[in-house]
Amino acid sequence: MNFAWPIYQRLASAFPHEFKLAYGDEMLQAGEDAIAEIARRHGILGLLRLLLDLLFRLPIEYLNEIRFDLPYAVRTLLKSPGFAVVGIVSMGLGIGLSTNLYTTALALLTRPLPGVTSPNQLVTAETAVSFPYIEHYREQKDLFTGVAAVMPGIEFNVALPGQTAKPDRIYGQLVSPDYFTILGMAPERGRLLSADLDRTGNVPAVVISDRYWRGHFSADPDVIGQAVRLNGQNATIVGITPPKFDGALSPNPSEIFVPTTVPATLAPELANDVLRDPTAKDFQLLMRLAPGISIDAAESALDGITRRLDKDDPFAPSQTDKAKRLVLMGAGTRVPLPREVRPKIIGFYAFLMIIVVAIACLNLATMALARGAGRRKELAIRLGVGASRFRLVRQMITEGILLSLLGGAAGFVLAWGLTVWTAHTRQPAGSPLGPERSVDWHTVLFAFVVAVLSGIGFSIFPALHATKTDVAPALKEGAALQLSGHKRFGLRNLAMGAQVAGSLLLLLVTGYLVLGIMKSNTIQTNFNPRTMAFLFVDPVRDGYTPAQSQAFFERLPDRLRGTPAVTSFALAAQPPYLPGDDDNFQLTVDDAHAATPVQKGVFKQTVGAGFFAVLNQPILAGREFDDRDQRLDGGPATGAALPPMPLMLSQKAARALFGSGNAIGRHVRGDRRTWEIVGVVPDIKDASGMTQAVAWLPLTRHEFAQPPSGGIVIVARGHAAEDAIGGVRSVVASIDPNLTLFNVQTLSEYLELIRGEMRTALRTFGSVGLFGLVLSAVGLAGITGYAVAQRRKEIGIRMALGARRSQVLGLVLREGVWLVAIGSVVGFLGSVALAKAVSAITTAFSDAFAIGVDDPRLLIGAPLLLAALTLLACYIPARRATAIDPLKALRQD
Amino acid sequence: MPHPAHLRSFLPLKPQWFHILLSLAGEEQHGYGIMQEVLQRTTGQVRLWPATLYGSLKRLIEADLIEESHDRPAPELDDARRRYYRLTPLGREVLDAECARLQDLVRAIQTKRAMVTE
Numbered sequence A: 001m002n003f004a005w006p007i008y009q010r011l012a013s014a015f016p017h018e019f020k021l022a023y024g025d026e027m028l029q030a031g032e033d034a035i036a037e038i039a040r041r042h043g044i045l046g047l048l049r050l051l052l053d054l055l056f057r058l059p060i061e062y063l064n065e066i067r068f069d070l071p072y073a074v075r076t077l078l079k080s081p082g083f084a085v086v087g088i089v090s091m092g093l094g095i096g097l098s099t100n101l102y103t104t105a106l107a108l109l110t111r112p113l114p115g116v117t118s119p120n121q122l123v124t125a126e127t128a129v130s131f132p133y134i135e136h137y138r139e140q141k142d143l144f145t146g147v148a149a150v151m152p153g154i155e156f157n158v159a160l161p162g163q164t165a166k167p168d169r170i171y172g173q174l175v176s177p178d179y180f181t182i183l184g185m186a187p188e189r190g191r192l193l194s195a196d197l198d199r200t201g202n203v204p205a206v207v208i209s210d211r212y213w214r215g216h217f218s219a220d221p222d223v224i225g226q227a228v229r230l231n232g233q234n235a236t237i238v239g240i241t242p243p244k245f246d247g248a249l250s251p252n253p254s255e256i257f258v259p260t261t262v263p264a265t266l267a268p269e270l271a272n273d274v275l276r277d278p279t280a281k282d283f284q285l286l287m288r289l290a291p292g293i294s295i296d297a298a299e300s301a302l303d304g305i306t307r308r309l310d311k312d313d314p315f316a317p318s319q320t321d322k323a324k325r326l327v328l329m330g331a332g333t334r335v336p337l338p339r340e341v342r343p344k345i346i347g348f349y350a351f352l353m354i355i356v357v358a359i360a361c362l363n364l365a366t367m368a369l370a371r372g373a374g375r376r377k378e379l380a381i382r383l384g385v386g387a388s389r390f391r392l393v394r395q396m397i398t399e400g401i402l403l404s405l406l407g408g409a410a411g412f413v414l415a416w417g418l419t420v421w422t423a424h425t426r427q428p429a430g431s432p433l434g435p436e437r438s439v440d441w442h443t444v445l446f447a448f449v450v451a452v453l454s455g456i457g458f459s460i461f462p463a464l465h466a467t468k469t470d471v472a473p474a475l476k477e478g479a480a481l482q483l484s485g486h487k488r489f490g491l492r493n494l495a496m497g498a499q500v501a502g503s504l505l506l507l508l509v510t511g512y513l514v515l516g517i518m519k520s521n522t523i524q525t526n527f528n529p530r531t532m533a534f535l536f537v538d539p540v541r542d543g544y545t546p547a548q549s550q551a552f553f554e555r556l557p558d559r560l561r562g563t564p565a566v567t568s569f570a571l572a573a574q575p576p577y578l579p580g581d582d583d584n585f586q587l588t589v590d591d592a593h594a595a596t597p598v599q600k601g602v603f604k605q606t607v608g609a610g611f612f613a614v615l616n617q618p619i620l621a622g623r624e625f626d627d628r629d630q631r632l633d634g635g636p637a638t639g640a641a642l643p644p645m646p647l648m649l650s651q652k653a654a655r656a657l658f659g660s661g662n663a664i665g666r667h668v669r670g671d672r673r674t675w676e677i678v679g680v681v682p683d684i685k686d687a688s689g690m691t692q693a694v695a696w697l698p699l700t701r702h703e704f705a706q707p708p709s710g711g712i713v714i715v716a717r718g719h720a721a722e723d724a725i726g727g728v729r730s731v732v733a734s735i736d737p738n739l740t741l742f743n744v745q746t747l748s749e750y751l752e753l754i755r756g757e758m759r760t761a762l763r764t765f766g767s768v769g770l771f772g773l774v775l776s777a778v779g780l781a782g783i784t785g786y787a788v789a790q791r792r793k794e795i796g797i798r799m800a801l802g803a804r805r806s807q808v809l810g811l812v813l814r815e816g817v818w819l820v821a822i823g824s825v826v827g828f829l830g831s832v833a834l835a836k837a838v839s840a841i842t843t844a845f846s847d848a849f850a851i852g853v854d855d856p857r858l859l860i861g862a863p864l865l866l867a868a869l870t871l872l873a874c875y876i877p878a879r880r881a882t883a884i885d886p887l888k889a890l891r892q893d
Numbered sequence B: 001m002p003h004p005a006h007l008r009s010f011l012p013l014k015p016q017w018f019h020i021l022l023s024l025a026g027e028e029q030h031g032y033g034i035m036q037e038v039l040q041r042t043t044g045q046v047r048l049w050p051a052t053l054y055g056s057l058k059r060l061i062e063a064d065l066i067e068e069s070h071d072r073p074a075p076e077l078d079d080a081r082r083r084y085y086r087l088t089p090l091g092r093e094v095l096d097a098e099c100a101r102l103q104d105l106v107r108a109i110q111t112k113r114a115m116v117t118e
Helices: A004-013 A016-078 A080-110 A133-139 A179-183 A211-217 A295-310 A342-374 A376-383 A389-424 A441-466 A471-477 A490-517 A548-560 A651-658 A701-705 A721-735 A747-790 A793-802 A805-841 A844-850 A855-883 A888-891 B013-028 B031-043 B051-062 B089-117
Strands: A124-126 A146-159 A169-173 A205-208 A227-230 A233-240 A256-259 A283-287 A328-330 A532-537 A570-573 A584-588 A599-607 A647-651 A665-668 A674-681 A694-698 A712-717 A739-745 B066-069 B084-087
Touching: A004 A016, A016 A080, A016 A389, A016 B031, A016 B051, A080 A389, A080 A441, A124 A295, A124 A532, A124 A599, A133 A146, A133 A283, A133 A295, A146 A179, A146 A256, A146 A584, A146 A712, A146 A855, A169 A179, A179 A283, A205 A211, A205 A793, A211 A389, A295 A328, A328 B089, A342 A389, A342 A441, A342 A490, A342 A747, A376 A389, A389 A441, A490 A747, A490 A855, A532 A721, A532 A747, A548 A570, A548 A712, A548 A721, A570 A599, A647 A651, A651 A674, A651 A694, A674 A694, A694 A844, A712 A721, A721 A739, A739 A747, A747 A793, A747 A805, A747 A855, A793 A888, A805 A855, B013 B031, B013 B051, B013 B066, B013 B084, B013 B089, B031 B051, B051 B066, B084 B089
Parallel strands: A169 A256, A205 A233, A599 A694, A647 A674
Antiparallel strands: A124 A283, A124 A328, A146 A169, A146 A227, A146 A283, A205 A256, A227 A233, A532 A712, A532 A739, A570 A712, A584 A599, A584 A665, A647 A694, A665 A674, B066 B084
């Protein structure tokens, strides 16, 4: 029975200090006296009841104590409104910005997909695979409870029957019918796709997102069962996804989900028998791991299976190639990230957020330290009349948390405003909708937790520092005593120096990114950019048969040539200057003699006849594609020996494959066929400022029959871009007035579109950098102001003894200058180290860092800007010091 | 019978407050003594567990219903760690008011029961 006594003692000692002071001994004694009697009378249940009583009262007593702290904290803050306002603004900026970073970036990376059951069991592969492979994976029932095939980011034309207006062009996903089963999702209305109901040959059933339903059908409940024209074919809407769900595996929202069992006439992506062709690697995987299976186990098993399947594919890497065939990554979040990159990217954002909040905290801590010195008398009196140090510390932390919560509320409003503002900025035409960045209870919780933690964080050291007061001298000499000013490395100066360093670090790191992004954002054209326009057309998704579509594209060039408004034009599968990823197309030099053939991943772009002429782009060697190439059949190779197709390379790609040797006439293999190099063009910077190794494929009858998901773009130039648009429109209308021209835009509009994402990044990073600047200025002004206020007496004496104004000014400024100088050096070194470290571990930011890091404007400008601002912040209170009237100052106290 | 306004806010008294005030009605007591007294008076039915007891004593002092007494018992019976409590005039008033309220209640019950059994 004596197990209860030590627990009783332990619990009793956990009560608040004030309570223990009054009743601690008695409660112990009462327990000691009663415990034997309770055990005798009630047995073990009685003892438990005794302990539960303590456990239950413990929080009540604490709440009771805090109940007194809170009104006191409110009164103290009201008494120094200046401190309160600066504190709330600082914390508000800090919490607001970190909350904004959270909603714009981190939430997309870390929040589970909405409406999905156990999202952490979902995995996908880093690379696309073919449908027959997926069917093999599906047989691994001990590894996966389900495997779906997904083509994300597919465009669809949607029209209501009888609708006369042009159809909507929306983004959706082509998914195998088990997609929603694997996600474990329940429909908001109607039904979702299922393997049993959505079989080949049935009337195509599609599911729309809740967002599309609300936006385009005004949340009409009768939409279930509604017939629609999808890419010109009949389909039926059968269900609506849960709110906020708009597709797995893609950051951009999908508004419609179409099963892979629909005919290829509805979804041209399914043409060429891609569902049966084991070499058509067009699908993303979406798999749910079986319970107890780790991602590593699943990966190595799948890798083995893939390796076996690859044996039958002549274009797969050779069997001796040790590289992994399949790398898995988690798919339970909005943006799936490769496993080794994920912690680094999340870490970078977390680091930014921590720095932002830490600077705000340091700012408040320095001010609280200064204020603690001013409160010495109050604290000494309270200590003198018997308050415990713990009690005072708790009181000051309560004040800190209160301040920080008020700041958190302000910050939340700021973050909310930023989100609303971002949501209302116009999306350029034709760009996929941005992911919905909403402020919800996660965000509130996030801001609240940050506020409480930083409230404790910034007040604990100043509180401990201030309550170390020696009672007697403090009472005698009062608040005006200046002690810490002469300690060069006092806690306060350390905090202030750290703040300057942190601010500069933040300013520089974000500056590198901003400058890097801005610089890379200027493209060079060999022509007046105001003369070019893009118009997209997609006859197949407007209901044409492949043959009709081919016929249209064969007539189009002749008609355009006869239009004076269009001075030059070309067709392509994508607009020029598109930023890309340079390993989506693997090329191997066809050289029978080489032991290890040269291999290079390049960015594949498909362009029609005269494409480079429209860009005014001279050809380095060979020729560019002409009408003969545009009349080739093209299309995927069937395995039979085919004549080589013409291919053009950018200079960078040619050099990578052939060194300095001549590339013209050489053969390369890639994409299951052989290509003959017919031309080399100079490197062209894309819209994000990068120069990619590019392989230019000819646009052929194959693309005309089955335009890629984005349609075919007509790149046209006229005297002005608008003339070209008008010319193309009238030509297309004269061929078929019902054909839709979509994403019609000038080159400048298109570049805006590409830069939209960058602008968001610029805004985010820019505001973070500016925030640091403003905060450290505010902090320095605050701390210098306090120092001046405390040294009134000293300054008064000096002035009475004949010190000149400039000497007083120098006295006050000197301390600030030292802090700024030391802080700047540390911050500068830190930022260079950080930029290097971040670039080394992840390529996600290295391009921007690489461009921004050497910019002299930044390297010299940022420290100077910070120094100027912070010195100004010191100067204003310092000048106040010179206005001190010696007589008044000396009469005080 | 309506109670004066300054008493009304205390009524009805929380059971543990009532028991503590009742224990102190006769004589000054220390905490453990109150616990024992209540236990005996209710023949073991009501036990004021230590944390509840001292928490309540703290609230009663804050509410000015009881106060610490500085009259100590004879040194041979005294324990320096113990503190003694007594009713304040307000505490006595509140206790009286609560007793009156309870008596009214009992009377009402008896009347009702008489009507039922008749």
